[in-house]
Amino acid sequence: MRVLVLFAHPVETSFGAALHRTVVAALEKAGHMVDDVDLYAEDFDPRLSRAERLAYHDVDADRSAVAPYIEKLKAAEALVLVTPVWNFGWPAILKGFFDRVFLPGVSFRIENGKVKPTLRHIRKLAAVVTYGGTRWRALAIGDPPRKIVTRVLRVQIKPGAPLSYLALYDMNRRSDAERAAFLDDVRRRMEAF
Template identity: 40%
Template sequence: MNILVVTAHPLKNSLCGLFSETITSSLSNMGHEVRSENLYVNRFDPVLSIDERMTYYKESYDASKVSEEMERLVNSDALVLIFPTWWFGFPAILKGWFDRVWAPTVAYDHADDYGPIKPKLNNLKKAFVVTTLGAPWWVDHIILRRPIKRTLRFALLGACARKCKLKFLSFYKCESVDSARKYKQIRKIESELTKFFGNNATYAAHEESNVIIQEDKV
């Protein structure tokens, strides 16, 4: 598979940075083609431009400033997102990536009557998400009902990549993590990656026989 790995954390030595290295290495060792995109390292501008907003509902949408990011997205079979959860939302730089890259004519088309949008990211078959939180699990699950997972599943993938299967991993109370716990987290990620993606030869065989395993379909 062609897999796009997007990381959104300002610190290279963060837990997200460690997870990003682990995931990129593991997927490459499985035989997948991996493209890594670190939004902070690339100095991605999350601010939607005036021209982008002015042409949002026009056929000639101005995507000139994010054309490379869009090309990487539409040429990927799978997407991996690695980011911290801040205030139970996406980091601003990742939210801006969705705003600017998951744009009209690329991620979806507008309906003629401004009704439900028409999905265009049919290339995305799988999405693997890893996020870290400082809060305990019960605040995310019980009080706030997992807002980021619901946004990804129903608003983003549900609108733009309806056939995409989602795997979502959350790691809680991550403001202080000792070596033993980091090891367990990495092993968990590696195990879930293997189950979710398998190796590239297995994926190619499924593609050739037109068999796609249906798991957590959005």
């Protein structure tokens, strides 16, 4: 299976980077072809420009600035996000990826004023995320990142596709052993992906 991995963390020595390396290695070990997109390493520009916004609904507009990412998304059979949650949301670079790449004609189309998903070729979805805060704290404000994956992205992909949301909450207070156990769980889950 061709898996698009979207990674969003600026520090190569972080626990997030260790998760990213684990995800990619486990998927490859399982025989998947991985399109690994490290948004920070690639210096992805998350800013939706004025011109891009004005042409947003024009599916024939010049999308050359993000064309390689669009092609990877269109070729993907599975999608895996590896990202921290900061201030109860995605890092700006990942949010900008969704704004600039998940476009009309790419991730959805509009028919008679209604949005119709077009990522039905994606047959599996997973998110590997870390939170500085506790699960209860995230729940108190609705845990937007979890809802984006389990509600927004889920309806864009193949109906009934398997979905995994692997989250380590309160990671700043986790012991080395707890972080290692989470890393091992992620490795096992990705090897079975």
